[in-house]
Amino acid sequence: MTEAVASDGNHGSGPLEYGERRLLHLQAARKLLTEGEPIRAVARHLVAAGGTLEPWAVAALREAAAEAVALSAEPEAREFLHTARQGTDSPAVAAELTDLDWWIRPAAAVGALTELARTDGLPSPATAVLVRRLAWHGRIEEASELLAARPDPGIDGAVTDAWLSRLYPGAFGARTGAPALDEVAATHPWLRADADPGAVLQGLALHRGALEPLQMSLLALDGAGTLDTEAGWFADLLAAARRSSSRVAEALLIAARARVELRRGELRTAEESAETALCLLTPASWGVLIGMPLATVLESLTEQGRHAEVPDRLRATLPQAISRTPYGLIYLRARGQHFLATGRSRAALGEFLAAGEIQRSWGADHPGLSPWMLDAARAHLALGEPAAARELAGRQLRGPGGDRPRIRAGALRILAGTVGPGRRPESLREAITLAERSGDRLELARCLAELGRAFTEAGQPEYAYAPLQRAWRIATDSGAGLLLAELAAGGLGGPPVDPAEARGLAQLSDAERRVAELAAQGYKNREIARRLFLTASTVEQHLTRIYRKLGVRRRSALAAIPGLVPAADVPRPGRPRPLCARPGMV
Structure with a gap:
C-alpha cells in the first residue's frame, strides 16, 4: 500500500482523486504505526494526508516532531506540528508550534508568545517553557504573572525556577511545592551546584531543549574565565550549531568565543567575532543576552583606542530588564571602561559603583563578570584618590574572587599605584606572574609597564628596559591603541631602547x-x-x-x-562594521 501511495504522489494529480489519496496515506500511516516503523515515516504520510482529527494521528505527529527537533531537523518538525495543529485545538500543540517558531525566528515569535500567555489550559511543561522565553526577552512581568497563575511547578517548573534565579538573581525563587533541586538535577545535571559547566557543554547534544544549559554554562565559563575555545569539543559544538535551522546556539557560542579572544588580547578578532554574533540575530531576538556581544564590541573598541566609534554603539536600545541580569553587568562595565579611557573618570566611577549596588541587591557577587571594586579603584586612581583606591583593592583581595589570578593581578597593580616607586616592584612581580597564569595579555602588559615605570622613577633605568620592551611588544601585537597611548604618556612613544x-x-x-x-x-x-x-x-x-x-x-x-628608527604609527584605522542585514539573521 505504501508503495502505491508513493508512486501516485510522484505524479502530482494522478489517477486517484484527492480523497482517495488522502485515505491511502492515512491507512499507510496507521499500518506503519501498528508495525512499529519509524515515527517520522508515519508522520510524513499524515502530512501528505493533510492531517486528521483522530487523536492517534495528532499524538504521532507530536512524537515525530520531538524526534525531528532532537535531530536538528526543525523545518520538518514544524511541518509535523503545523499538521497536528490543523487536527486539534489543543493548547499543548499550539505551545509546541509557537516555541519551535521562536527557536527558528525568536523576534518574529514574541507576539505569539504573548498571545499564548493568555491561553487557558496550557500544560505545566508548556507553561514552564513559555515563561523562559518571555524572560529571555526581558518580559519578566508577564513571566511573573504566568508563574503566579500556574502555581503547580512540577519538574519542568522547578527547572524554570532554577534558571530564572540565575538569569535574574534576586527576582525569582523556588515556588512552594517545587521538587528539591537534587531531584531536578537527576534529569538536569547542569543545575547541580557543583556541576562543571565545561563538562556540561562537552556532553551536550544541541537542540531546542538544550538551550538553557548551553546559555548558563557559557555564562559560567565566561565568569570563571575558563572557556577553552581551542578544544575539539567546542569546535564540534559550533559545527552542530551551524547545521541547525536556528541561529541562536551559534550566536551564543561565537559571542562566548569573542570574550575569550578579548581576554587573550586579540582585540581585532574579538571585535569581529562579537559583530558576527550580533549579525546572526536581530537585537530583539537577542533579548537581554545582547549585553554580552555588545559589551565585547565596546571593550574591544576602547582598548584599540577607537573611542570615536563607541558612542554610536552606546545608543543601542536595550531591554529595560537587562539591568537585572548578569548580562547587564557585563554591558555596564564596558560602558564604564569607555568613560574611564576617555577621561570621564567620575562618570566611570558612577557606573562601577552602580554595578556594585546591583550585586549587593542580589546578595551575590560576580567578580568574573564585573569586578566592580577593581574598576572603581582604577577610577579613584584616575581621580587622584589613592586612599579610596587602596581600600577598594584590598577589599577585592579579601572578597569573592580575590584568589583568582586575573582578579588578584589587577588588585596588586592598583595597590602598587598607591605607593612610592621603590615599594612597587615586589607587588608588580607577583601581579605579572598571576597575569601570565590567567592568560590576560593586556593585564600582563599593564603590569609590565607599571614595573618598568617604577624602575625608571626609582632611578634604575637598567632594570626598566626588559619589562617596558615586553609591554610595548604585547601592546603592539594586540593593536592596543589605548595601552600604547598610556605608554606614550609615560614617555615611551616607541619601542624602548636597551x-x-x-x-x-x-x-x-x-x-x-x-x-x-x-x-x-x-x-x-x-x-x-x-x-x-x-x-x-x-x-x-x-x-x-x-x-x-x-x-x-x-x-x-x-x-x-x-x-x-622612528616608531611606526601603531594604532590601526577602524574597519567598517559588517552589514547585518543578510540571509540567516533572525
Whole structure:
C-alpha cells in the first residue's frame, strides 16, 4: 500500500482523486504505526494526508516532531506540528508550534508568545517553557504573572525556577511545592551546584531543549574565565550549531568565543567575532543576552583606542530588564571602561559603583563578570584618590574572587599605584606572574609597564628596559591603541631602547647619528651622501666607526636598534562594521 501511495504522489494529480489519496496515506500511516516503523515515516504520510482529527494521528505527529527537533531537523518538525495543529485545538500543540517558531525566528515569535500567555489550559511543561522565553526577552512581568497563575511547578517548573534565579538573581525563587533541586538535577545535571559547566557543554547534544544549559554554562565559563575555545569539543559544538535551522546556539557560542579572544588580547578578532554574533540575530531576538556581544564590541573598541566609534554603539536600545541580569553587568562595565579611557573618570566611577549596588541587591557577587571594586579603584586612581583606591583593592583581595589570578593581578597593580616607586616592584612581580597564569595579555602588559615605570622613577633605568620592551611588544601585537597611548604618556612613544644600546648611541657624534639613522632606514651610501651633502667615502668612514661603537658587524643590524628608527604609527584605522542585514539573521 505504501508503495502505491508513493508512486501516485510522484505524479502530482494522478489517477486517484484527492480523497482517495488522502485515505491511502492515512491507512499507510496507521499500518506503519501498528508495525512499529519509524515515527517520522508515519508522520510524513499524515502530512501528505493533510492531517486528521483522530487523536492517534495528532499524538504521532507530536512524537515525530520531538524526534525531528532532537535531530536538528526543525523545518520538518514544524511541518509535523503545523499538521497536528490543523487536527486539534489543543493548547499543548499550539505551545509546541509557537516555541519551535521562536527557536527558528525568536523576534518574529514574541507576539505569539504573548498571545499564548493568555491561553487557558496550557500544560505545566508548556507553561514552564513559555515563561523562559518571555524572560529571555526581558518580559519578566508577564513571566511573573504566568508563574503566579500556574502555581503547580512540577519538574519542568522547578527547572524554570532554577534558571530564572540565575538569569535574574534576586527576582525569582523556588515556588512552594517545587521538587528539591537534587531531584531536578537527576534529569538536569547542569543545575547541580557543583556541576562543571565545561563538562556540561562537552556532553551536550544541541537542540531546542538544550538551550538553557548551553546559555548558563557559557555564562559560567565566561565568569570563571575558563572557556577553552581551542578544544575539539567546542569546535564540534559550533559545527552542530551551524547545521541547525536556528541561529541562536551559534550566536551564543561565537559571542562566548569573542570574550575569550578579548581576554587573550586579540582585540581585532574579538571585535569581529562579537559583530558576527550580533549579525546572526536581530537585537530583539537577542533579548537581554545582547549585553554580552555588545559589551565585547565596546571593550574591544576602547582598548584599540577607537573611542570615536563607541558612542554610536552606546545608543543601542536595550531591554529595560537587562539591568537585572548578569548580562547587564557585563554591558555596564564596558560602558564604564569607555568613560574611564576617555577621561570621564567620575562618570566611570558612577557606573562601577552602580554595578556594585546591583550585586549587593542580589546578595551575590560576580567578580568574573564585573569586578566592580577593581574598576572603581582604577577610577579613584584616575581621580587622584589613592586612599579610596587602596581600600577598594584590598577589599577585592579579601572578597569573592580575590584568589583568582586575573582578579588578584589587577588588585596588586592598583595597590602598587598607591605607593612610592621603590615599594612597587615586589607587588608588580607577583601581579605579572598571576597575569601570565590567567592568560590576560593586556593585564600582563599593564603590569609590565607599571614595573618598568617604577624602575625608571626609582632611578634604575637598567632594570626598566626588559619589562617596558615586553609591554610595548604585547601592546603592539594586540593593536592596543589605548595601552600604547598610556605608554606614550609615560614617555615611551616607541619601542624602548636597551641601556647598553643607549650608551652606544650616546657615543655617536651628531654626524654619525644622522648617517646611522638613514642607514637603519634602508638608504644606500650614495643616497645618504646626497641627502647629507657628504662624499660617499665620508659616509663609509662614518659607518665603520658606527659599527665599532654600536657593537654590530653589518648594516642590517642597525634596523634592530630602536633608537635609530622612528616608531611606526601603531594604532590601526577602524574597519567598517559588517552589514547585518543578510540571509540567516533572525
